[in-house]
Amino acid sequence: MIRFEPRGPVSLPRMIGVSVAAAVVALVLAAIPMLFAGLSVFGAYGLMVKGAFGSLFAFTEMLTRASPLILTGLAAAVAFRAKLWNIGAEGQLYAGALAAVAVGTGWVSGPSYVLIPAVVLAGALAGGLVMLGPTLLKTRLGVDEVVTTLLLNFVTILFVQMMLEGPMKDPMGMGWPQSEPILDEAALPKLMDRMRIHFGLIIALLSSLAVYFLLKRTVWGFEIRAVGENAAAARHAGIPVTATFVRVGLLSGALAGLAGVGEVAGLKGYLTADLSPGFGYSGIVVAMLAGLSPIGVVFAALFIASIFVGADSMSRATGVSNYLADLIVAMALLCVLVSGLFLRFRIRFVGAPAAKEAAE
Amino acid sequence: MSDIIDILLSANFWAAALRIATPLIFGVIGALICERAGVLNLGIEGIFTAGAMAGWMAVWLGAGLWGGVLVAALAGGFFGLIHAILTVPLGLSQHVSGIGVTLFATSLSYFIYRTALPDVSSPPRIEAFKPLDIPGLSDLPFIGPALFQQTPLTFFALALVIGTAYVLYRTPLGLAIQAVGDNPSAVESQGLSVYGLRIGAVVGGSAIMALGGAFLTMSAFDAFFFGMVNGRGWICIALTVFASWRPGKALIGALLFGAFDAFQVRLQTEVGSFVPGQVFLMMPYLLSIAALVVVARRADYPRALLVPYFRGQR
Numbered sequence: 001m002i003r004f005e006p007r008g009p010v011s012l013p014r015m016i017g018v019s020v021a022a023a024v025v026a027l028v029l030a031a032i033p034m035l036f037a038g039l040s041v042f043g044a045y046g047l048m049v050k051g052a053f054g055s056l057f058a059f060t061e062m063l064t065r066a067s068p069l070i071l072t073g074l075a076a077a078v079a080f081r082a083k084l085w086n087i088g089a090e091g092q093l094y095a096g097a098l099a100a101v102a103v104g105t106g107w108v109s110g111p112s113y114v115l116i117p118a119v120v121l122a123g124a125l126a127g128g129l130v131m132l133g134p135t136l137l138k139t140r141l142g143v144d145e146v147v148t149t150l151l152l153n154f155v156t157i158l159f160v161q162m163m164l165e166g167p168m169k170d171p172m173g174m175g176w177p178q179s180e181p182i183l184d185e186a187a188l189p190k191l192m193d194r195m196r197i198h199f200g201l202i203i204a205l206l207s208s209l210a211v212y213f214l215l216k217r218t219v220w221g222f223e224i225r226a227v228g229e230n231a232a233a234a235r236h237a238g239i240p241v242t243a244t245f246v247r248v249g250l251l252s253g254a255l256a257g258l259a260g261v262g263e264v265a266g267l268k269g270y271l272t273a274d275l276s277p278g279f280g281y282s283g284i285v286v287a288m289l290a291g292l293s294p295i296g297v298v299f300a301a302l303f304i305a306s307i308f309v310g311a312d313s314m315s316r317a318t319g320v321s322n323y324l325a326d327l328i329v330a331m332a333l334l335c336v337l338v339s340g341l342f343l344r345f346r347i348r349f350v351g352a353p354a355a356k357e358a359a360e
Numbered sequence: 361m362s363d364i365i366d367i368l369l370s371a372n373f374w375a376a377a378l379r380i381a382t383p384l385i386f387g388v389i390g391a392l393i394c395e396r397a398g399v400l401n402l403g404i405e406g407i408f409t410a411g412a413m414a415g416w417m418a419v420w421l422g423a424g425l426w427g428g429v430l431v432a433a434l435a436g437g438f439f440g441l442i443h444a445i446l447t448v449p450l451g452l453s454q455h456v457s458g459i460g461v462t463l464f465a466t467s468l469s470y471f472i473y474r475t476a477l478p479d480v481s482s483p484p485r486i487e488a489f490k491p492l493d494i495p496g497l498s499d500l501p502f503i504g505p506a507l508f509q510q511t512p513l514t515f516f517a518l519a520l521v522i523g524t525a526y527v528l529y530r531t532p533l534g535l536a537i538q539a540v541g542d543n544p545s546a547v548e549s550q551g552l553s554v555y556g557l558r559i560g561a562v563v564g565g566s567a568i569m570a571l572g573g574a575f576l577t578m579s580a581f582d583a584f585f586f587g588m589v590n591g592r593g594w595i596c597i598a599l600t601v602f603a604s605w606r607p608g609k610a611l612i613g614a615l616l617f618g619a620f621d622a623f624q625v626r627l628q629t630e631v632g633s634f635v636p637g638q639v640f641l642m643m644p645y646l647l648s649i650a651a652l653v654v655v656a657r658r659a660d661y662p663r664a665l666l667v668p669y670f671r672g673q674r
Contacts (some may be wrong), residue, residue, distance in 0.1 A: 003481065004670075031473075033468070033471055035474075036475065037475045038470075085455050087459065137649075137652075137653065137656075141653060141656045141657065142656050142657065142659075143602070143649075143652050143653055143656040144652065146402065146455060146597075147594055147597050147598045147601075147648070147649075147652060148649050148652065150594045151594055151595070151598065151645040151646075151648055151649055152641070152649075153591075154590070154591045154643070154645045155642050155645045155646060158638040158641050158642045158645075159638065159642070161638050162636045162638035162639070165636065165638075224440070261434055281463060283461075284459055285463070288456060306598075319478065320475070321470070321471055321474035321475055322476055322480075322517075323467055323470040323471040324471055326463070326466075326467035326470070327464070327467040327468055327471050329463070329467075330460060330463035330464035330466075330467050330468075331464060333456070333459070333460040333464075334381060334442070334446070334457070334460040334461075334464060337446060337452050337453065337456055337457055337460060338446065338450065338452070340452065341450060341452070
């Protein structure tokens with residue numbers, strides 16, 4: 001039989017190794033649906049690698065896709081650290097995008113050094129506010145935040161649709177439900193000529209460093225980790241648990257909101273109701289692959305982004321559905337969850353007599 | 361005002377309420393069985409999608425309608441088994457595993473559908489379940505059209521409520537399932553297997569959830585669409601709390617929800633010109649949040665919900 005023996009503190013190489021192993025297992029398992037779809041596994045992976053890394057354009061596209069994933073990954077990582085189950089990053093992303101468009105399409109005018117910060121702050125604030133509701137419902141009334149954040153995703157996206165078909169509809173949009181374009185002064189700058197890669201990546205990387213610093217080096221970060229370890233004990237020790245949850249909720253929502261800002265003010269230039277192909281949900285996978293480490297989130301987001309960008313390119317070449325990417329990402333989440341066991345436990349296969357001995 | 365009374369007095373309205381409630385009844389009963397055994401199953405949204413796709417595809421491939429129902433239940437049971445293995449013997453986070461199962465079941469369903477049907481402009485249709493015509497009952501005034509002109513799956517859902525209540529409260533198995541969600545070590549000391557009961561409850565509950573999805577593609581509509589589940593699974597999780605984990609209350613909760621939804625659709629045709637359609641579409645989600653808030657203070661969660669059990673460890 002199998003015995004789980006608890007392990008002590010985990011070393012960094014072991015943590016990284018376990019996540020990498022989980023990603024590799026997911027990629028190996030993905031061979032099954034690939035064969036089912038009639039693909040040659042090595043050929044398909046070859047196309048995917050080429051699609052994500054094969055040229056400067058491919059590489060910058062991958063980085064562009066990683067930018068929102070880093071931010072939604074951070075949103076999930078920060079919240080999960082405190083065991084605040086924010087599954088609402090998708091809705092918070094849309095709220096951030098909506099606020100960015102509200103501020104950035106002519107409501108206020110000014111030079112770039114005023115407008116860009118205004119757009120960024122508005123998006124972060126909107127995302128934070130959307131998460132504030134479920135957080136307060138949890139701390140004040142004991143309402144489970146998993147379900148409320150999930151349900152708010154649908155409400156927020158419907159609200160965005162309503163605004164895009166109503167007051168915020170672009171009169172020049174040929175009847176399409178889309179917002180007016182973001183002013184040039186409010187748009188995030190491009191990082192390279194003729195590529196789509198934009199300043200959102202820098203925002204994402206800075207956020208990752210900021211969250212790392214917050215968690216490692218500040219009192220608030222210590223409180224977040226303590227609440228996540230054991231909320232009851234933290235309260236006993238005099239840590240303001242409720243205030244910590246509210247801070248975490250606001251921060252997590254704000255990070256997801258920033259992802260929306262980047263997509264709308266850096267990439268698309270205007271808002272539509274299909275802005276995000278599930279970045280909020282993929283962010284959960286990113287955070288788990290990263291072991292909830294803010295620095296790890298960057299690398300996990302690069303991995304997930306290369307799957308998505310690579311699969312898009314593979315799909316265009318072979319005609320096989322790019323839902324394959326979502327499938328690989330989902331399997332990666334399940335694999336990393338299982339591989340977590342190898343971090344927390346030493347797994348021993350013991351023979352029957354030994355097991356009997358242990359039972360006695 | 362008289363319009364509202366007219367709506368509430370029409371047999372059509374109540375027939376629609378019951379129709380909208382049917383997938384939710386399956387979902388809430390399935391979720392309730394899992395949670396009574398101590399396992400939160402957030403795989404529900406994906407399991408709905410898998411049931412909808414697998415059931416539809418089986419019928420489309422010629423399995424017959426009840427064959428399709430069986431395939432949907434098996435698909436649900438399969439994803440339930442994944443969740444059960446991860447959360448029961450391995451004791452992993454029920455939240456993360458559930459989300460993982462939802463992502464996995466959804467993407468696998470979409471991938472299989474797209475691979476089987478690469479380029480179809482409009483989704484192929486099947487011959488879906490037809491409303492039953494029960495001689496005598498279906499012709500009763502008002503009650504006939506409201507209650508007895510539903511498809512067989514609706515009656516199956518109603519029977520399932522009674523069956524689940526009976527098993528849960530009147531059989532040793534049901535009492536053991538309740539106990540394993542409240543105090544697993546007491547169950548172990550009775551010589552029963554905590555793992556066996558929990559895994560069985562999650563697999564069975566997931567198979568039932570999948571029937572809610574199958575109802576969508578085989579009764580409510582006759583085709584499979586991407587995104588057709590649209591949060592119904594999450595709504596069921598909220599309704600389960602609202603129903604205090606009781607089958608009877610689950611039925612009442614689902615019917616109330618169905619009535620509200622049917623009502624707002626009819627209201628929309630009255631006031632639709634003043635109020636944007638999205639306001640009405642938001643209602644089910646806001647209503648579910650409201651239902652959670654109403655019961656939050658006195659919700660009596662199964663005591664061992666979310667708590668993994670490890671043998672020989674107190």
